[in-house]
Amino acid sequence: MRRSAVIAFCFGLLVLPAAGLAQQPENIVLTDETKQLTPHLWAIFGNPNIGIVVGSKGTLVIDTGLGRRNGVTVAAAVAKLRKGGNLYLATTHFHPEHVTGQSGFPAGTVVIRPTVQQKEIEESGIGMIDFFRSRSDVNKELLVDAGIDKADILFDKEMTLDLGDVTVRMVYYGPTHTNGDIIFLVDPDKAMISGDIVQNKFVILPIGTQTNIHGWIKVLDRVAELKPTLILPDHSPPGDLSMLPEQQAFMTDLLEQAQAAKKQGKSVEDTVSSLSEEFKKKYAGWLRPGNLTRAITQAYKEAQ
Template identity: 25%
Template sequence: MVGKGFASTEDLGEKKVSFDQIGPGLYAYTAEGDPNSGVIVGDDSVMVIDAQATPAMASELIARVAKITDKPIKYVLLTHYHAVRVLGASAFKGAEILASDTTRGLIAERGKQDMDSEIGRFPRLFRAVESIPGLTWPSLTFPDQISVWLGRREVRIMHIGRGHTAGDVIAAVPDCGVVFSGDLVEYKSACYCGDAHFTDWPSTLDNLAEMQPTALVPGRGAALTTAEQVKEGIELTTDFLSTLYGSVKESVAKGRSLKDAFDFVRLAMDPKFKSYAIYEHCLPFNVSRAYDEARGIEWPVIWTEERDREMWAALQG
């Protein structure tokens, strides 16, 4: 078998950006499996959900917002700490940068390594990388829940459980039942699980499903604009996670090596999920983390540029 190009270094084709209204004053900025952002327009100001990977990419989002409202972007919510979500934040001049306490702790613990790692994995997403001033630090953090008011419009930001990372939050707009989920939900795009908590993630998704959102913006993939689509998106994400972790747990129980566990996981995953965006990129990272968790390594090991390449050569080489 010919080795596959590292991560997404060969994914150089431009993606078509969509900017769709999914509720009153609510918008989804999506791009065919690239990281999504969300926009919430209130009476007096705007909140953006996830800042894109670079200030240059964030400026494209800011230009879209300017076409729908002249209200200022006062808040940028980081749903979690990953570089593709946060490093564009400096483009939002004067905005309050919000994140959970746990996300701030993860930036302190592993933000620099994650930044270097992600830039190496996905060069197309980090165009104009030189415009990034450094790590993004939130200016306001909270333990589990906070309400932010955009005039009379409430945005309820909640940590509903660990999943994609330990610090994930969602943003719910109670006046219309719409939720921005970050990478807790992906729609027909692979979940990246390199920093995941597999044991917790499905119950976190159950907590989300109990909220019965009328529409949902996932971390990647198309916006889900009906309750039925939201249900499907949550179910597909749960199936992806349980198929993956179930296979790897079985391999660990049988004493298989990481490479053998990776080969076995393909038998379960490829028939259902091979067509998903960034599937091949994610799979080695996903299996590595699942293998660790199944062996009792509760806190995800930090990814570095060097570790990325060594793991890739061992599994995808």
């Protein structure tokens, strides 16, 4: 996608906030407080949640926070946990709160990404950074010098990183939230860092140029085969394997209801209006209800 198209896309989000990226939590400025979740996995909770996998021969950090300042904070927290060896950084997807803190990490950090995600960063990253800058004065300050960063190692579908007494399997199953989202499986802990692919009671939002709800459900089928016992998402609380069928049920419900409305001859506007109210009641307490407008619009588009 050309940069001008990306900017136009982001402008559309600005003038229609209910239909675009959800309202961000206030904890966009991360702290260096870490919490241990499994023998090898720590987390910094914020927007987004940061995963830190510590092994005897290396450490992997998953996501960076928004801008260099957050990257420095995350790197300082990681320095207290490391046991030696290389420091690695990988990112769940290309959105600014996940990638733009890369410049805050120390020299020598080895950055790993799937090829499709790096391509998405280079094609759409600047437009998305500009959009995030426009959302608040805090964002503008955090992203003052943000730009497009490169990866040291690229992979296509899958890569396993050996950190000594723990391994991390990084897998790309196809477009979901964005074109290049990936998941991370930590063994022997049976822990998963799921990014936006699997969330905990959270209204999902396909936002990539190649994403759709049907494809996302198929990816969840493959993710379920990994059988994690703990899942750390990036914008919702940790949970267990039950998050997967719960999210699939929500997405299936969304598709079925939109299809029924379309068959009845309802317009997309009427469908959004009626289903938004219904889903807010049916899924009361779910995070990011503001995503419903765009999610229902996508489901209506996919309906036969």
